Structures are given as structure tokens and as C-alpha cells.
């Protein structure tokens with residue numbers, strides 16, 4: 399019998415993100431902004447998409463000023479099919495390809511179901527679920543055409559763990575995780591990777607937009623140091639830089655010591 403064949407060693411090289419073309423939705427603040435920054439720092443060309451154009455332009459100036467590669471800013475409301483389609487079209491027209499799609503736009507809102515504000519629910523579900531579906535529908539096609547690429551979906555620990563007060567937000571993030579997993583099954587054999595990112599507490603504009611009362615964060619963190627957007631950006635880069643045959647399907651990133659949720 400021949401000796402055991404070893405496959406130890408370096409394995410395949412990491413994926414080089416230089417020159418890759420990425421779209422990041424929700425790039426005007428928080429996690430999206432940090433992901434865009436991390437991608438640009440690795441030489442990717444990045445479409446920065448969100449509704450607040452002035453914020454996108456300021457980020458673009460900062461990235462280009464830092465000597466990073468090109469950016470494109472696109473005003474896009476992910477709830478609008480026409481906006482999402484145009485965001486993808488403009489990216490492909492500009493650079494001739496798309497390699498990375500980061501579906502990050504979203505927001506939260508907590509409260510007892512019976513006190514829920516139906517308009518707020520609708521806005522949140524339209525953004526976190528319908529907007530995600532639209533982003534994937536239009537953004538994944540160019541990846542499939544080239545039989546390569548990587549999709550990152552920002553879900554949440556709220557997409558794995560239900561909490562009282564989280565009926566609508568947890569519902570939207572359980573949906574986001576389910577959508578990402580179904581997509582992974584549909585496109586993996588066609589060369590496209592899908593990674594679901596599930597953060598715990600990350601300090602960003604999220605808490606202000608969600609109108610968190612002051613006691614919520616201390617309740618969740620119980621003294622633990624919260625994450626910052628750059629912590630999530632590093633996890634995204636980790637997934638993207640894996641060799642093409644390594645699919646990181648899910649990453650849960652909590653503050654060390656966060657036990658709830």
C-alpha cells in the first residue's frame with residue numbers, strides 16, 4: 399500500500415480582489431461603507447449605492463483621495479426595480495463586468511407586534527426582503543453569465559434567533575437568510591458563491607434609524623464591547639478572499655460576550 403497522500407500545505411492561493419468589480423448597497427453608512435472601504439483598499443472597483451447621494455459622493459472622494467481604485471456612485475432605492483436594474487446596468491457599462499455583489503441595504507425596528515406600525519413594517523419588509531430579492535435578481539445575472547462571482551447577503555443574528563419585539567425585523571432577517579440559502583443552492587454549481595453574514599450588535603446608524611430606547615443595547619451587550627462596521631468588513635473580505643472552491647456559506651459574528659440574542 400502506498401503511503402498516505404498528503405494534501406497539507408498551502409492549498410490554493412487566496413482570491414486576489416484587485417481589479418474585481420463590486421456593488422455595495424447601503425454604502426452610505428455603517429457596514430456597507432466599511433465593506434466598500436475594505437474592498438477599495440484591496441484594489442477592487444466599487445459601485446457605491448444608496449439613497450443619500452451626498453454621502454456616497456463624500457465616500458467616493460475619500461476612497462479615491464486615498465489612492466484606491468475607481469468608484470461609481472449610484473442613487474438607488476432597493477425597493478424600486480428600475481433603480482436596482484439601473485445600478486447593475488451602469489456598473490456593467492462602466493467596467494464591463496461584475497464580480498462581487500454585497501446586498502447590505504436594510505434597517506431594523508423593534509416593538510411588540512400589537513403596537514406595530516403597519517407602514518413601518520411595510521417599509522422594512524419592502525427594503526429587507528423585497529429589496530434584497532430585487533438586488534439579487536438583477537445583480538446575480540451578470541455573475542451567472544460569466545459563471546463566476548460572489549454574493550454577500552447581510553442578514554443578522556436576528557435571522558437565526560427570535561426575540562420578543564422582533565416579530566417584523568426577525569421575520570425580515572429569517573427571510574433574508576432563507577433567500578440567501580436558496581440562492582446558494584441555485585447558483586453554486588454555476589460558479590457563483592453565496593455567503594450570508596449574520597452580525598450581532600454593530601454600532602452604526604442602525605440604532606438611530608431603529609429608534610432604539612436607551613436600555614436595549616445594555617440589555618443585549620451586558621457589558622460586552624460592541625462590534626464596529628470594520629469588524630464585519632473584515633469577515634466579508636475573509637469570505638471573498640477564499641480560493642474559488644471554498645464557499646463560506648454562513649458567518650455569525652457577535653461581540654465576544656453577547657449572549658442575547
Ligand SMILES: NC(=O)c1ccc[n+]([C@@H]2O[C@H](COP(=O)([O-])OP(=O)(O)OC[C@H]3O[C@@H](n4cnc5c(N)ncnc54)[C@H](OP(=O)(O)O)[C@@H]3O)[C@@H](O)[C@H]2O)c1
Pocket residue numbers: 423424425426427428429430447448449450451453474475476477502503504505506525529552553554555596597598599600601602603604605607627
Ligand atoms: N448594526 C447592527 O447591529 C446590525 C446587526 C445585524 C445586521 N445588520 C444589518 O446590516 C445591514 C447594514 O446595517 P448598518 O448597521 O450598516 O446600518 P446603517 O448604518 O443604518 O446603514 C444602513 C444602510 O442601508 C441603506 N438603506 C436603507 N434603506 C435603503 C433603501 N430603501 N435603498 C437603498 N439603501 C437603503 C442606508 O442608506 P440610505 O439611507 O442612504 O439609503 C444605509 O447606507 C442592514 O441590512 C442591517 O439589517 C446590522
